[in-house]
Amino acid sequence: MPQVTMFDMTGKSVGEVTLSDAIFGIEPNKSVMHAAVVNYLANQRQGTQSTLTRTEVSGGGRKPWRQKGTGHARQGSIRAPQWRHGGIALGPKPRDYSYTLNKKVKRLAMKSAFSSKVLDGEMIVVDKIAVEEFKTKTVVNMLKALGADKKALIVMPERDEKLIQSASNIPGVKTALVGTLNVYDILNCDKFIVAKDAVAKLEEVYA
Numbered sequence: 001m002p003q004v005t006m007f008d009m010t011g012k013s014v015g016e017v018t019l020s021d022a023i024f025g026i027e028p029n030k031s032v033m034h035a036a037v038v039n040y041l042a043n044q045r046q047g048t049q050s051t052l053t054r055t056e057v058s059g060g061g062r063k064p065w066r067q068k069g070t071g072h073a074r075q076g077s078i079r080a081p082q083w084r085h086g087g088i089a090l091g092p093k094p095r096d097y098s099y100t101l102n103k104k105v106k107r108l109a110m111k112s113a114f115s116s117k118v119l120d121g122e123m124i125v126v127d128k129i130a131v132e133e134f135k136t137k138t139v140v141n142m143l144k145a146l147g148a149d150k151k152a153l154i155v156m157p158e159r160d161e162k163l164i165q166s167a168s169n170i171p172g173v174k175t176a177l178v179g180t181l182n183v184y185d186i187l188n189c190d191k192f193i194v195a196k197d198a199v200a201k202l203e204e205v206y207a
Helices: 030-044 103-119 136-145 161-167 183-188 196-206
Strands: 003-007 013-018 123-126 152-156 173-177 191-195
Touching: 030 103, 030 183, 103 123, 103 183, 103 196, 123 196, 136 161, 152 161, 152 183, 152 196, 161 173, 191 196
Parallel strands: 003 123, 123 191, 152 173, 152 191
Antiparallel strands: 003 013
């Protein structure tokens, strides 16, 4: 079973935590994690892009010149795609890019992401993450003490508004609950910081 050092908010080691093999100790499946990341990014797309076709642009109601005898190529409208200010041929229209993954694939991807963070030494367990007031400096000091100055994902066992607000304006830092985690955020962070109670919940959810 994998073991990681547990720290407090000042960066001091306060013991070790034994993690579940089934969740934090599997061989990471790269192809499944890739599929989960692509799925997440696709589901984030708004799909609101839209271009005007020749039927939607203004003008072009009459034939610009007669069919024969002018020496010009035949034209039926000045709003055909080859004309300046004409409609767009085969342009993008609003569409839904989202799709769903198999539940087993999602679960395996999450376990692979957790395990990869443990293997890379990027998972940090903190005995308790709490701030007494809305103060960004408290979170900044904690991250510096833990060596997580760059991108960090802080996982809480339950919603803590003071912690969320205190971390919200720190560049590269995100907060998440156990139930709102996704593979993209886990892999995108340099340090995966998890409260001790959140580790127990993760093992309970993904057991």
